[in-house]
Amino acid sequence: DVKVTQSSRYLVKRTGEKVFLECVQDMDHENMFWYRQDPGLGLRLIYFSYDVKMKEKGDIPEGYSVSREKKERFSLILESASTNQTSMYLCASSQQGVNTEAFFGQGTRLTVV
Amino acid sequence: AQKVTQAQTEISVVEKEDVTLDCVYETRDTTYYLFWYKQPPSGELVFLIRRNSFDEQNEISGRYSWNFQKSTSSFNFTITASQVVDSAVYFCALSEGGNTGKLIFGQGTTLQVKP
Numbered sequence: 625d626v627k628v629t630q631s632s633r634y635l636v637k638r639t640g641e642k643v644f645l646e647c648v649q650d651m652d653h654e655n656m657f658w659y660r661q662d663p664g665l666g667l668r669l670i671y672f673s674y675d676v677k678m679k680e681k682g683d684i685p686e687g688y689s690v691s692r693e694k695k696e697r698f699s700l701i702l703e704s705a706s707t708n709q710t711s712m713y714l715c716a717s718s719q720q721g722v723n724t725e726a727f728f729g730q731g732t733r734l735t736v737v
Numbered sequence: 738a739q740k741v742t743q744a745q746t747e748i749s750v751v752e753k754e755d756v757t758l759d760c761v762y763e764t765r766d767t768t769y770y771l772f773w774y775k776q777p778p779s780g781e782l783v784f785l786i787r788r789n790s791f792d793e794q795n796e797i798s799g800r801y802s803w804n805f806q807k808s809t810s811s812f813n814f815t816i817t818a819s820q821v822v823d824s825a826v827y828f829c830a831l832s833e834g835g836n837t838g839k840l841i842f843g844q845g846t847t848l849q850v851k852p
Contacts, residue, residue: 633780655838664746666828667842674837682839714782718838723770725787726840731780 627651630715630729637736643702645732647715653727654720656698660684661712661731670713673698674720705736739764741831743843750819751851758814758846760829766790770832771805771812772840777825788812819850 631646649656655674659667659682669682671690679690687709691699698717702709712733716726740763750756762771773785786796788805796803800817816823826845833839 657839659842664844666741666743666844667840669839672837672839680837712780714780716782721838723787723789723832724838725772725784726782726838727784728774728782733780 628715628717628727628729630713630732632732633730635732635734637702637705637734639706639736641702641705641736643705643734643736645700645702645713645715645734647698647700647717647729648696649698649715649717649727650696651717651719651727652695653717654695655718655724655726656692657716657718657726658682658688658690658698658700659714659716661714667714670700702734705734707736710734710736739766739831739833739841741829741841741843743827743829743846745846746844747847747849749849749851752821753818754850755815755817756819756848756850758816758827758829758848760812760814760843762810762812762829762831764810764831772830772832773803773812773814774828774830775825776828776845782828785814816848819848821850821852824848824850 657672658670673679673692689701715729718724718726774782829843830840
């Protein structure tokens with residue numbers, strides 16, 4: 625059974641903290657993605673990676689960075705958390721190609737106080 | 738610019754009713770793919786269907802059916818005889834051009850099926 629696993633379901637962090645969200649996939653997929661989900665806005669792409677150490681900005685990269693040192697792991701980093709980064713974060717992976725479906729993790733609900 | 742619009746924010750039906758979720762897209766690509774995902778309360782998005790731009794045949798899978806109309810840039814999803822377990826947020830998505838696998842999502846439609 626294919627699996628994308630996010631390290632936490634719920635996180636509460638303080639403003640200004642550095643926050644790490646971890647994602648691991650076991651399908652040997654080349655592509656990995658971080659999306660942010662907010663009510664009425666759907667899913668918006670923060671960053672994606674198409675290979676180890678390769679990354680590209682998505683639609684809303686400001687305030688975030690990513691790391692992909694190994695193929696199976698893709699980390700999202702909030703350099704200095706702010707309250708407007710309170711949201712649901714979803715990690716996904718897929719094979720290369722325009723027609724491949726993405727597999728999603730269960731999401732991390734982050735609250736910044 | 739590429740865009741996906743799901744105009745229905747929330748839909749509420751009674752069990753056994755049929756319900757259609759609308760999806761309208763914009764793209765300049767001639768080859769593209771459209772997807773539907775379901776997000777149950779557990780949070781994980783589940784893939785339902787993929788359709789390429791050259792295949793306008795409708796698809797039926799059990800109680801689910803999809804109507805793709807290129808002329809109106811729509812890819813609508815119908816659930817027949819809805820059940821409480823169908824309650825979820827449903828997302829329509831469009832593949833971005835190129836080989837990146839990036840998806841552009843609509844805003845999502847929350848479906849509530851009442852017993």
